[in-house]
Amino acid sequence: MNSDAAAAAFASWKFEPGLVAGLLLAAILYARGWQRLQSRAPHRFPPWRLGCFLGGIVTIFFALTSPLDAFANFLLSIHMVQHLLLTMVAPPLLLLGAPWLPILLGLPRRLTADVLGPFLTWAPLRAAAAFLTHPVTAWLLFAISNVAWHTPPLYELALHSTGWHRVEHGFFLGTALLFWWNVILPWPTHQTRPRWIVIPYLLLADFQNTALAAFFSFYDRVLYPTYAAAPRVTDLNALSDQAAAGAIMWVPGSIAFLIPCGFIAVQFLSRKKTPPPPPPRRAAASGILFAFLISKFKSALPRLPLTKLRRPLQFALLLLAALVVWDGFTGPQVSAMNAAGVLPWTHWRGLTVLALVFAGNLFCLSCPFMLVRDTARRIFGSRQLPWPHFLRNKWLPVALIAIYLWAYEGFSLWDRPWATAALIVGYFAAATLIDGLFKGASFCKYVCPIGQFHFVQSLASPSEIRIREPDVCRTCRTFDCIKGNATRRGCELQLFQPKKSGNMDCTFCLDCVSACPHDNVALQRTLPASDLWNPAPRSSIGRWESRPDLAALVLVLTFGAFANAAGMITPIQSLAPALGLSHLAFTTLFIAISLVFLPLSTTFAAASLTRPHERTRASVLRTLAAYAISLAPLGFGMWLAHFVFHLLTASHTPIPVFQRLFGLEPDWTVASWAWPGLLGIELLFLDAGFLLTLYAAWRIAKNRSPRPLRAALPWAALAAALYVAGTWIIFQPMQMRGTLTP
Amino acid sequence: MNFALPIDGERRLPACLAGLRAQRSPIAFPAFLLSLFLVPQIAFADGGAVLAQEVVGACRVTLFGSPAPLRAGPADLSVMLQDAATGAPILDRSVTIQIQAAANPGSEAWVPPCCSMKTTTDAASATHAGAQNKLLYAANVLLSSSGPHEVTIRFGDGGESLHTQVAIQPPAPPLAAYWAFLAAPPLLIAGFALNQRLRRRPVPSRKRE
Ligand code: SF4
Numbered sequence: 001m002n003s004d005a006a007a008a009a010f011a012s013w014k015f016e017p018g019l020v021a022g023l024l025l026a027a028i029l030y031a032r033g034w035q036r037l038q039s040r041a042p043h044r045f046p047p048w049r050l051g052c053f054l055g056g057i058v059t060i061f062f063a064l065t066s067p068l069d070a071f072a073n074f075l076l077s078i079h080m081v082q083h084l085l086l087t088m089v090a091p092p093l094l095l096l097g098a099p100w101l102p103i104l105l106g107l108p109r110r111l112t113a114d115v116l117g118p119f120l121t122w123a124p125l126r127a128a129a130a131f132l133t134h135p136v137t138a139w140l141l142f143a144i145s146n147v148a149w150h151t152p153p154l155y156e157l158a159l160h161s162t163g164w165h166r167v168e169h170g171f172f173l174g175t176a177l178l179f180w181w182n183v184i185l186p187w188p189t190h191q192t193r194p195r196w197i198v199i200p201y202l203l204l205a206d207f208q209n210t211a212l213a214a215f216f217s218f219y220d221r222v223l224y225p226t227y228a229a230a231p232r233v234t235d236l237n238a239l240s241d242q243a244a245a246g247a248i249m250w251v252p253g254s255i256a257f258l259i260p261c262g263f264i265a266v267q268f269l270s271r272k273k274t275p276p277p278p279p280p281r282r283a284a285a286s287g288i289l290f291a292f293l294i295s296k297f298k299s300a301l302p303r304l305p306l307t308k309l310r311r312p313l314q315f316a317l318l319l320l321a322a323l324v325v326w327d328g329f330t331g332p333q334v335s336a337m338n339a340a341g342v343l344p345w346t347h348w349r350g351l352t353v354l355a356l357v358f359a360g361n362l363f364c365l366s367c368p369f370m371l372v373r374d375t376a377r378r379i380f381g382s383r384q385l386p387w388p389h390f391l392r393n394k395w396l397p398v399a400l401i402a403i404y405l406w407a408y409e410g411f412s413l414w415d416r417p418w419a420t421a422a423l424i425v426g427y428f429a430a431a432t433l434i435d436g437l438f439k440g441a442s443f444c445k446y447v448c449p450i451g452q453f454h455f456v457q458s459l460a461s462p463s464e465i466r467i468r469e470p471d472v473c474r475t476c477r478t479f480d481c482i483k484g485n486a487t488r489r490g491c492e493l494q495l496f497q498p499k500k501s502g503n504m505d506c507t508f509c510l511d512c513v514s515a516c517p518h519d520n521v522a523l524q525r526t527l528p529a530s531d532l533w534n535p536a537p538r539s540s541i542g543r544w545e546s547r548p549d550l551a552a553l554v555l556v557l558t559f560g561a562f563a564n565a566a567g568m569i570t571p572i573q574s575l576a577p578a579l580g581l582s583h584l585a586f587t588t589l590f591i592a593i594s595l596v597f598l599p600l601s602t603t604f605a606a607a608s609l610t611r612p613h614e615r616t617r618a619s620v621l622r623t624l625a626a627y628a629i630s631l632a633p634l635g636f637g638m639w640l641a642h643f644v645f646h647l648l649t650a651s652h653t654p655i656p657v658f659q660r661l662f663g664l665e666p667d668w669t670v671a672s673w674a675w676p677g678l679l680g681i682e683l684l685f686l687d688a689g690f691l692l693t694l695y696a697a698w699r700i701a702k703n704r705s706p707r708p709l710r711a712a713l714p715w716a717a718l719a720a721a722l723y724v725a726g727t728w729i730i731f732q733p734m735q736m737r738g739t740l741t742p
Numbered sequence: 743m744n745f746a747l748p749i750d751g752e753r754r755l756p757a758c759l760a761g762l763r764a765q766r767s768p769i770a771f772p773a774f775l776l777s778l779f780l781v782p783q784i785a786f787a788d789g790g791a792v793l794a795q796e797v798v799g800a801c802r803v804t805l806f807g808s809p810a811p812l813r814a815g816p817a818d819l820s821v822m823l824q825d826a827a828t829g830a831p832i833l834d835r836s837v838t839i840q841i842q843a844a845a846n847p848g849s850e851a852w853v854p855p856c857c858s859m860k861t862t863t864d865a866a867s868a869t870h871a872g873a874q875n876k877l878l879y880a881a882n883v884l885l886s887s888s889g890p891h892e893v894t895i896r897f898g899d900g901g902e903s904l905h906t907q908v909a910i911q912p913p914a915p916p917l918a919a920y921w922a923f924l925a926a927p928p929l930l931i932a933g934f935a936l937n938q939r940l941r942r943r944p945v946p947s948r949k950r951e
Contacts, residue, residue: 002830004833005830005831005877009875009877012873012877069874071875073790114937118940118941119940121940160791160809161809161810226792230804231802231804231824231829232829233829233831233877569855676816676919679855680920683920683923683924690927691927691931695934727924731855732855733855
């Protein structure tokens with residue numbers, strides 16, 4: 001091989017995000033747990049254990065992503081090296097890290113205690129574990145896996161199928177972990193059998209390995225047709241490559257068995273009485289350094305200067321909105337060529353829902369409408385009217401959202417840059433007028449459909465604005481977080497921090513954070529969706545069960561998520577001509593069924609079925625309102641699947657639009673981040689939303705019913721029906737909106 | 743259960759860990775690592791099975807296809823060019839792969855909705871950048887139907903090419919590639935139900951050490 005070819009061969013690494021994420025997660029969990037154990041039992045978890053475990057992780061990474069993997073289909077000898085790394089190197093290294101306890105301690109405590117805990121004490125599982133780790137079982141599994149996967153039918157199957165290749169590697173690693181478990185006995189495993197049995201255990205394994213290796217080395221025909229047909233990339237022909245593979249299996253393989261065998265033999269022969277456990281020592285310097293780095297990283301997170309970032313973010317979005325409006329009115333009226341066709345409908349929507357999943361309501365935090373509103377207030381002065389009482393609920397935004405979803409599909413808003421620009425201008429005008437005339441953040445709380453969307457979806461976000469210490473609030477007399485003070489305004493959405501719960505109605509404006517004189521309010525992590533099953537009344541909102549308007553909001557957004565996605569799939573689009581209806585008439589009928597008839601009929605039916613199982617017989621409407629909120633995560637899952645689909649399929653479309661806007665020659669043939677795995681990601685979002693909804697319904701039922709399973713069942717059935725519908729939608733041919741593809 | 747370790751180290755460690763020791767489950771860790779391998783594979787690796795190998799002029803040309811056997815739908819075709827005399831890989835050609843249905847097309851491919859925009863083109867350009875194994879030239883193509891297909895590989899400026907025929911199998915059912923995502927909710931629900939059942943068990947009184 002010449003130097004160019006050698007360089008190309010060494011550059012043949014593979015990027016496997018799933019594997020990298022999994023290995024990283026394992027490393028992080030171990031390191032977290034090791035750090036805690038290191039400070040408490042440093043002699044049990046010295047730094048070499050961390051080194052061994054990470055070495056095992058790196059070995060797996062190297063075996064599966066390095067050029068070894070790229071050439072495994074060309075050379076049996078290279079493939080053999082890959083397998084030896086997975087069976088002889090990675091497993092002992094991982095087990096020398098005594099991974100069991102560090103990984104358990106590295107997991108969130110609640111997950112370990114509540115989710116894994118009951119399984120860990122489950123007798124059948126413990127019996128299965130005892131059976132699998134019994135030396136005879138572990139040895140047989142290891143040997144059978146080794147021999148079976150080297151038989152030509154199975155080996156060829158793995159060579160020809162990526163999926164089976166993974167299964168093969170899984171078997172090698174899994175059985176090798178069981179095999180080496182008996183050799184290493186990772187702490188805190190008890191030694192229950194005489195240690196000497198490990199010597200024949202290893203020698204017998206070496207014997208079967210040697211027999212297989214000798215067969216490879218001396219067999220006079222090529223065993224695997226793939227290697228006979230593969231182009232030769234080295235001087236070795238297929239037969240000598242097979243012999244080389246045998247030698248690799250034989251020599252390094254035997255060494256891997258014989259070294260621990262010798263070590264244990266020496267240990268056994270020079271055995272003394274087991275010394276008492278050494279006294280606890282101080283944590284090693286590396287452990288202290290590690291702990292220091294982690295604590296620094298953790299403390300840096302909540303101190304992100306969000307209050308300072310807010311204005312620049314608002315200005316940036318205002319600028320973008322101005323650009324979109326200008327291009328919408330003056331640019332080409334083709335959605336994929338216009339900033340008004342590309343930025344709001346594909347990128348803004350996709351990025352804001354992703355922000356909701358990973359952070360929180362970041363759009364409202366950087367909302368440009370508020371910037372204009374604040375300026376208008378300075379102009380109009382401060383003599384404002386109170387927002388009318390009959391509109392102090394969510395019915396108006398519910399109607400606006402339904403109208404928007406109808407107009408979006410009926411008039412193909414996404415495909416009309418001019419209409420999009422007009423909508424944005426109208427939005428700015430409405431926000432300015434309403435907040436200029438009325439007190440507080442009336443527009444955000446009682447009108448803005450975008451705000452309501454974010455309030456509902458952020459119920460499943462992992463962060464919220466919350467007080468740090470309840471005791472500080474108990475002694476507070478100024479209540480600046482809601483009343484404001486001379487320099488800072490308080491919460492204009494009337495959320496009183498000590499009684500606030502969750503993200504409903506919170507715009508992340510951070511006014512309360514700035515106003516609190518005790519620095520007692522901050523953006524903090526929370527368990528996603530946990531507010532859904534909180535039965536306590538919350539400030540300015542009350543209890544979920546007493547708010548049918550909020551239930552309607554959740555329902556219109558949940559059913560709207562499915563209707564909005566269904567609107568772009570071929571089977572639904574072909575219904576209009578089949579029924580002889582115009583597009584607008586069909587859309588009207590479709591929206592009426594999916595946003596009015598179906599939500600009302602199904603939720604009233606579910607509430608009626610739930611009601612007999614309630615502890616206190618509330619009205620059907622109260623029962624409905626209490627449970628309907630649980631559907632929010634499922635709707636969010638569908639919005640995510642839908643918007644992320646558009647974001648990735650139209651990922652590069654802004655590039656030629658900006659080229660055009662800046663006077664460059666646009667290249668409309670742009671790439672896309674669409675790949676077959678995107679469908680899996682969509683399903684993953686839908687799965688997560690569905691499971692969270694089921695859990696929320698069950699928790700609500702637990703609060704309200706002596707028979708929670710029966711009470712939650714109608715809601716679980718409704719969620720399952722929506723989930724099936726969502727899965728069906730995801731698999732259908734879809735319109736590539738926001739791209740030049742029809 | 744409280745898994746926090748006491749600060750006075752080894753002296754109290756055994757008592758604190760008693761619960762964990764009693765609960766240790768050696769298969770949990772192997773199961774965790776194994777799960778990393780069983781994440782469903784949606785992308786196709788380049789390489790795959792050898793579909794054709796021929797000497798054209800001074801070049802040995804090998805065509806690979808993945809998945810093996812090739813099925814209607816997204817596929818990876820890759821080409822290796824070698825000096826016919828020495829076997830040295832040739833890395834500096836521009837390679838195009840043309841694939842066309844030879845006779846009446848069979849069953850139509852199912853394409854994930856997100857990828858329907860990548861319509862079948864007559865000729866795809868195969869590059870090292872598209873390949874994991876950088877000795878290969880690879881291209882992702884969409885095989886629109888099953889049945890016999892004519893493949894033409896053009897490489898180099900001299901108009902050298904290799905013609906061959908490959909059989910494309912009917913498409914795999916759409917759910918085959920995504921089964922794990924659909925199986926996850928029922929499995930997790932079953933796991934949750936079991937978890938709740940186990941949590942309601944009476945806790946056996948633990949013997950004092
Ligand atoms: S959040 Fe701050 S201002 Fe509000 S009650 Fe608590 S301490 Fe007082």
